[in-house]
Amino acid sequence: MVLSQRLLLLRKSHSFPSALVTKSHNSFPKSVKYLESVLVSNAHQAFDEITDLNVVSATAVIGRFVKQNRHVEASHAFKRLLCLGIRPNEFTFGTIIGSSTFLKDVKLGKQLHGYALKVGLSSNVFVGSAVLNCYVKLSTLVDARRCFDDTREPNVVSMTNLISGYLKKHEFEEALSLFRTMPEKSVVTWNAVIGGFSQTGKNEEAVNTFVDMLREGVVMPNESTFPCTVTAVSNMAAHGAGKSIHACVIKFLGQQCSNVFIGNSLISFYSKCGNMEDSLLAFNKLEEQHRNIVSWNSIIWGYAHNGRGEEAIAMFEKMVSDTNMKPNNVTLLGLLFACNHSGLIQEGYMYFNKAVNDYDEPNVLQPEHYACMVDMLSRSGRFKEAEELIKSMPLDPGIGFWKALLGGCQIHSNKRLAKLVASKILEMDPRDVSSYVMLSNAYSAAEKWGNVSDIRRKMKEMGLKRITGCSWIEVRDQVRVFVNADKNSELKGEVYRMLRLITQCIRGR
Secondary structure, eight states: OOHHHHHHHHHTTOOOOTTOOOOOOTTSOHHHHHHHHHHHHHHHHHHHTOSSOOHHHHHHHHHHHHHTTOHHHHHHHHHHHHHTTOOOOHHHHHHHHHHHHHTTOHHHHHHHHHHHHHTTOTTSHHHHHHHHHHHHHHSOHHHHHHHHHHSSSOOHHHHHHHHHHHHHTTOHHHHHHHHHHOSSOOHHHHHHHHHHHHHTTOHHHHHHHHHHHHHHOSSOOOTTHHHHHHHHHHHHTOHHHHHHHHHHHHHHHOTTOOOHHHHHHHHHHHHHTTOHHHHHHHHHHSOGGGOOHHHHHHHHHHHHHTTOHHHHHHHHHHHHHHSSOOOOHHHHHHHHHHHHHTTOHHHHHHHHHHHHHTOOOTTSOOHHHHHHHHHHHHHTTOHHHHHHHHHHOSSOOOHHHHHHHHHHHHHHTOHHHHHHHHHHHHHHOTTOHHHHHHHHHHHHHTTOHHHHHHHHHHHHHTTOOOOOOEEEEEETTEEEEEETTOOOOTTHHHHHHHHHHHHHHHHTO
């Protein structure tokens, strides 16, 4: 049993009854009991070395254990402090409650909170902040909010922790309500809100919060502000807004900013907007010693998403030849994706077989890589090879594999195989809307309108609805959103007029 496993077992022993004394653990293996006795002995020895032991020196000992990440010993030292009749102060509680958070032992945290409440220290801001952080990470937001409300004059740290908790749980109204009532906001608070919105898919809110931060002008953004902001604007593919944020990076951090997180986010941003020239420029501006595997993956995926498979391959070969970095599963998936969407079937097969036969890393091939290969083969009409690959896989093919095969059947109007694959998918997930839609499209391409009607009727009977398609374009710094069969757009007249013109041009060829 490794040490980490033993420590996990030892965490089970952290139970503080009313007297907060240690229980016996006769059920533990002897090796674990011995390890625990050593940890307890270390805690006792640390106290025995102090001639004039008081709450200050005892708290310093506990703090030393915490700084050294010896949290089990810190908890035993706290128990010894109580057994010696020393009354802990707010700093003692604030320190030891942090250990319960690190050990992910919410039971220990609640017991410490209860004892702090008993001795009248729970409303202290130092204790309250530690307890709130523990509840946000390990318990419920109800407990965290109750602790926050009980804290006397909560500080910016407490508020930021609670806001982060609300955002992670997608309780955005509560987070914004608390954020707006803060008397003062630090850069950490602003970053927490921007990051929270960005990580939960609220990209517009993340960018708007960044703009509000600049408008207030009280707190200036730092290196931690920009990665989340650029990521949010890249998910929106808002090219103009992203270039403005890039200008802010230069303004606040300087032209020679070498932060790899900002650099990587800028590479992804420009590539998602289809601007591979500026994406490559952002990549080249990162000095070689600052580039990591994410930097290379970002530029390879950028070329892949923009259908520039040969450049993606060239960048991959450059990474392999010029650096000591080994490609990981993300690198390989980007490479296969690039080959797939550029029609480079032989190259994709070569890199896939190389990963199967030559790579030492056992986890480099994931289900997504096999699905990409199946998609590549089926798109090119090589259905027999796709089926053989599925049968030879060292893992059970999931629904993603069969969807990839169904997509190829739709392109090549292979209705026989499409029907078999669709039935396989619907066995796995009878309510998978996309499979019904793809099968319907396959029948439509083959002009089997009776089958199309049957599928649509079945979808209606089951209450399944097709997800509406959506796209957008940025014109003169304004984003225009288009929804499939949209009749409510203010520009619908111009849109459908242009659509008719394009259709006429295509038919006239």
